[in-house]
Amino acid sequence: MAVTINEVAKLVGVSTSTVSRAFTAPDQVRAETRDRILQVSAELGYSPNPSARSLRAGATATLGMIVPNITNPFYPPIFKALQQRARTLGYTTLVADCDDRESAELEAVAAVANRVDGLLLWASWLSDERLAEIAAQTPLVLVNREVPGISTLRIDLTAGVRQAGELLHALGHRRCALIDASRPGFERDKLFAEIFRGLGLTVVELGPYDARFESGVHAATLVATGGATAVLAHNDLVALGALQQFTALGVRVPTDVSLVGIDDTLLAAVCTPALTSVRIDPEELAANALELLLDAVTGRDPRQVVVGTRLVPRASTGPAPAPR
CATH class of the missing domain: 1.10.260.40 (lambda repressor-like DNA-binding domains)
Structure with missing residues (x-):
């Protein structure tokens, strides 16, 4: 045995x-x-090695991950890290994209659920009831979504966003714009506005938008005419859209306006100017996600793991411009 x-x-x-x-x-x-x-x-x-241990009848030695939008540069490093760690244990990993649509997520789950030993759903669009049904058939872990009886990996952005607000306040900024791209029912960015206001900053909320590059382009035009000297974007992708539009409008970053993203993707470090961003460590996410998945596969009790964040200051933030 x-x-x-x-x-x-x-x-x-x-x-x-x-x-x-x-x-x-x-x-x-x-x-x-x-x-x-x-x-x-x-x-x-x-x-x-799952194939050596035969963890459960019908084991596939495969793990699955379904993400909202694979074009977001936030997700590939996480999948890469998850894949590398899983490979050392004999698992193959696969990823599917649901294009931020509930119907597409259902299709993706239906396509892969019977082909994997465990499934990781990222910011799922599905109802609690439907997720419970899926978990009853396939070992399941949720990211940034809490459902009783299902393990959850939660990213806590509070510390990193607070550090961003403290930095902007110390640099003399008092009026900030928030580019809100929260999903309906998951108004994450409202919390960011409250954190900033608690630090003595005035916050102008723009949106909600879709969490896409084009949303940053649109919002930047409003910022340029609204008097804010600093911007917190929903994520790096939105921030990069804003950065491009600021450049097109002749708004200098950070001389005229400071810009902060969230996720700290590779693009944050290589754009010009380099983007200040709230870092979410893909290696830490992958390690915890894999551990939760293996716990689910082996039938352990569900639990929640919280991953923290920190600010990575770069050239896109600077002193507030002198009042005109």
């Missing part, structure tokens, strides 16, 4: 989650504990 993760955990004296992390996210486990887990696993003949 194959050795189980529970047997390894019991012999080492740690939780099964710690054993899982030793294989999926070794940097998150103390070196001595990780070494002991690997030693005991070798002695017992335990392998995290």
Whole structure:
């Protein structure tokens, strides 16, 4: 009979989650504990390879991830990191795009649910009831969506957004624009406005828009005529649209207006000027997502994991311009 993760955990004296992390996210486990887990696993003949362990009947050794919009540069690094970690455990990974539409998400779930051992849904459009139905058939993890009985990976942007507001306030900005691209029913950006106001900043809310490059282009024209000296965009993609339009309008960043994005994608570091952004670490997201997925696959109780954020200041933020 194959050795189980529970047997390894019991012999080492740690939780099964710690054993899982030793294989999926070794940097998150103390070196001595990780070494002991690997030693005991070798002695017992335990392998995290799903095809070797046959974790469950009909196992496919495949994990799935469905995202709202694969053209958003935020998602590819996360999928890449998830794929690399999963490969070390013998899993293949696949990704599908639902184009920010509920109907397309349903189609994607129907297409892949029976082909994967576990499924990661990112900011799902589906109802709680439908998600519960899916979870009853396929091990499921949700990102930025909470449904009772289903594991959740939540990104907490509070710290990073607060740092952005503190930076802008210290630079002398008092009137800020918020480019809101929150989805209906998930008014995330309203929280950002409240954080900024709590720091003594006046906030002009623009939108809601779709979370796309073109939304930033449209909003930038309004900012240019509205008197705000700083902008917080829904994400880097929206911020880059605003940056392009500011350049076209002759509005200098950061001399005339400072600009902050969210996600800290690769494009944030390579655009001109480089974009100040709230960083969400794709490696940390991937490690926690994979651990939650494997927990779901092996039937562990659902739980929530929260990933924090921090601000990465770059050249797109500077002192507020002198009043005209």
